[in-house]
Amino acid sequence: MVGEGLKEVTRRVPEDEPPPLPENAKLKSIGKPVSRLDGVEKVTGRARYTFDVQLPGMLWGKWIVSPLPHARIKSIDTSAVERAPGVRAVHVLERMLSAAQLRDPKAEKNNRYLTVRYAGQPIAAIAADTPRAAEAAAKLLKVEYEPLPHVTGIEEAMRENAPLVFPGPTEQPATAGGGGAPPGLPQKGNVRGPDTKPRGVGPRGDVAQGFRESDVVVEAEYRTQVQTHVPMETHGIVADWRDEGLTLYASTQYIGSIRDEAAEYFDLPKNKIRVISEFTGGGFGAKYGIGNFGLLAIHLSRKARAPVRMMLDRRDEHISGGNRPNSIQRLKLGARRDGTLVALQVQAYGSGGVAGGAGVGFAHSTLYSCPNVHVEQYDVFTNTGPCAAFRAPGQAQGMFALEQAMDELAEKLAMDPLALRAKLDVSGTDDSLARAHERRVGAERFGWNKRRPAGTDKGPIKRGIGVSQSQWLYLVHRNTACEVRVMGDGSVEAFSGAQDIGTGTRTILAQVVAEEFGLRAEEIGSHIGDSHYPAGPPSGGSRVSSSLTPAARNAAWRCARDLASRLAPVLDANAEDIVFAGGKVMVKGKNSLALPFREAVKKARIQEISHRAERRDDYEGYAAAGAEVNISRHGIGGVQFAEVEVDTETGIVKVVRVVAVHDCGRPINPKLTESQIFGGVIQGVSYALYEERHLDAASGHQLNTNVDQYKIVGSREVPNIQVILLEQLGAQSSTDARGIAEPANVATAAAVANAFYNATGKRIRTLPMTPANVLAALRA
Incomplete structure (x- = not known):
């Protein structure tokens, strides 16, 4: 932490990398609160999202989904659709993405069509001249279904005689966005597992013996709900298949995986896909x-020989579009009297x-x-x-249970919850050291010393305060890669295939480049979101x-x-003495030679540099290195x-107030x-209090597929949020930056759950904290 716990460390740095940066206070661009470079475009409507893409001759795609939650398709008749006015192409889906696949396809009765496994599963799609024509034609598709028994509830699915979702064991490899499931796990009925090595961290010691040695035991069951994603812009793509190649305009977190999957599924060379x-x-x-x-949009574009727009409603x-899974967690802690x-x-x-x-994350094995x-x-x-x-797959569910159990353990031991965490959170990693500071700073700013015994308030309205720690991975x-160019007129540009999902990637890219040239971020051309640029990282996992x-x-x-080397003869100076600062080019010890940056570059008579x-490996190496993602020995902390x-x-x-104390290495x-x-x-409050998918068990249909009945937090329900941001320099890379999206x-x-207990004296172990769940907890 800058200003606390400073020490000297030795790192091996490649010769062609820049020297270490000082703390942010000594920098001019990095670490400064620069406004989003694309902010004006967004608020004026000039920013072009995938939803806004309009190409000449573009057709409108509409997919057709199954009304049944489980069925075998006996036949599909597209003839009436093909004759419908305005229809230019029809395609029946022949492969299903996003779902688990049978380990042995022969376990299922052979059929030319995909098996329907949920209500709303896509079956086919249409491309038509207008949205109205596509809607009308979709109603003409004739599908003959053979209904099969289905199950929608987790507990019902776990029963021995439950209808089988898959007729045999399954596999699901991870994707670029994570997810998937460990290979080779046993599967009985609908239950697959156990996975005993979340994030590769396996069991240790003897828990049975540990509980025998414990003076205090806490044991409880916690439940969390299904939460759907609800992004402002739904999933969508515009596919334009031409003889010279395929162009895809995508609402995506990773243009690299879009390109790679398109190349694989359509047998195209990557250089033919943009x-x-x-x-x-x-x-x-x-x-x-x-x-x-x-997949459907690309098939339709190829068939119709025209661009096809496919946006989900x-x-x-x-x-x-994806969801956060629900969970039933049975957690047991054992401790000695000293904590x-x-x-x-x-x-x-x-x-x-x-x-x-x-899964429910990895905190149980790594945090304390x-x-x-x-x-399991x-x-x-x-x-x-x-x-x-x-957004932190599994970890949000797991932490809801673990951090409540830690509070309950602290109460049984008559310890302050922060004191217990200070005793147990001692791994010595960057995130552990950060949380120690965050607990102290946050407690002081929040007024933790004013915390009263649980259920103290009289009357029907009760107030309480609570705390929880956070933990996430530092991923690389x-x-x-990134390319930086200086043009002959003195303009500077940066290029990366990274995409901006609303977090400000364009801006931080410009800030980092501006720092090296002594310019303002606004003077840098920051170009992202195109697979023709150098490969960028996925926008996810805080990476x-x-x-x-x-x-x-x-x-x-x-x-x-x-x-600098090209300016040296022009300025009659050594290249190492040339400095870029304050929008000027200067020579050390010769202040009179200062020239405006653009003027100096023009004097060098260059065409382009x-x-x-x-991205090189971290100087200290990694705890685990994968084909695409490296996991640091350190992590990202946070205390709220x-x-x-x-x-x-x-x-x-x-939720009245939140004080969030976080670290992310060097804040750019x-x-x-x-x-x-x-x-x-805000999203965490929405998860805690409101969001929940509701299904009709008889039909398998979701009942709240909108943004009205699917309640998310509104502006009047957002608490007062105070952020305290720490600058932590770990000497890991040339910027020392880490992500912050998940923690x-x-x-x-x-x-929020721990604060609920402090207010009422009752534990709430079920999310969301709707009135029904709250009143049930209060009666318990």
Whole structure:
């Protein structure tokens, strides 16, 4: 932490990388609250999202979905659709993405059509001249179904005689956005698992012996709900198949995976595919792959020989766009009287519908010091839409249970919850050290010393405060590069295939490059969102800043040094004495030679200088290195305090105030970083209090496929949020930046739940905290 715990460390730095940066206070562009460079475009409507793309001759795509939750398709007749006015192409889907696949396809009766496994599953799609023509033609598709037994509830699906979602064991590899399920796990009925090594961390010690040695044991069951993604812009793509190649305009979190999947599924060379994502209207983990809608759009474009626009409507988005799985977690803690944690055991079941990957994160095995840990995580398949990665997949569910259990343990030990965490959160990693500081700073700013015993308030309206810690991975995407150019007129541009999902990637890219040239971020041309640019990282997992900014700085530094060498004879100076600062080119010790940057570059008579740099490995190496993603030995911390107000007569809970104390290495732009934390807190409050998918068990249909009955937090329900941001320099890369998207979401629901207990003296172990669940908890 800058100003606390400073120490000297030795790192091996490649010779062609720039020297370490000082703390942000000594920098001119990095670390400054620069406003979004594309802000004016967005507020004036000039920003072109995928939804806005209009191409000459563009057709309108409409997909047709199954009304049944489980069925075998006997026949599909497209003849009436093909004759319908305005219809230019029809395609029946022959492969299903986003869902688990049978390990042995022969386990299912052979059929030319896909088996329907959830209501709303896409069957076919139409491309027509107008949206109205597509809608009308969709009603003409004749599909003959053979209904099969279905199951939509997690507990019902776990029963021995439950209808089978899949007739045999399944597999689901991870995608670019995470998710998937570990290979080779046993599967009995609809239950697959256990996975005993979340994030590769296996069991340790002997939990049975640990519980025998424990003086205090806490044991409880926690439940969380299915949460759908609800981005402002739904999933969508515009596919334009031409003889010279395929162009895709996509609302995506990773143009790289869109290109790679299109190349694989359509047997095209990657250089024949261009993916463009100028702006994306939100993405929380589900907008990585090409999706079934993307496959259909490309097929239709190829058949019709015209561009095809395929955007999901809000109903389709809720059902097929991905969701956060629900969970049933049975958690048990054992400790000695002094607070030493002796044993931790978790058995968790979660349903991602027809997809795997419904775990509850890795915090149980990694956050607190404990010698005996055993975690079992199971997938339970149901005839419902597939889950997808969702802003700290699993970790938000797991932390809701773990951090409540820690508070309950503290109470049984008569310890302050912060004191217990300080005793147990001692791994020595960057995130652990950060949380120690965050607990102190946050407690002081929040007024933790004013916390009263649980249920102290008299009357029906009760107030309470609570705390939760956060933990997430420090990830680096290996295949990340950036190109920086200086043109003969003195303009500077940066290029990266990264995409901006609303977090400000354009702006931080410009800030990092501007720092090396002594310019303002507004003077840098920041170009992203095009697969023709150097490969960028996915926008997810809190990895963009950590992956992109070191590559950008390295490219800019090389470009600046190259420019200095070309300016040296013009200025009659040594290249190493040339400095770029304050919009000028100067020579050390010769202040009179200062020239405006553009004027100096023109004097050098260059056409263009260009340098490209790739993201190098962290100087300290990694805990785990994968083909695409590296996991640091360190992590990202965070501590959040919440104050709630509970109306014990109506069951309404209001989050009044949140103090969020977080670290992300070096904040490149504090304003944008705080915005990310605000968003995480707001989404966490929405998850804690409101959001929940409701299904009709008889039909398998979701009942609230809209943004009215699917309640999300509104402006009047957003608490007062105070962000405290720490600058932490770990000497890991040339910028020391890390991401921040996940941690604020991870801690929120647990902090609210602990505050609920402090207000009422009753534990609420079921999300969301709706009036019905609250009143049930108060009666318990």
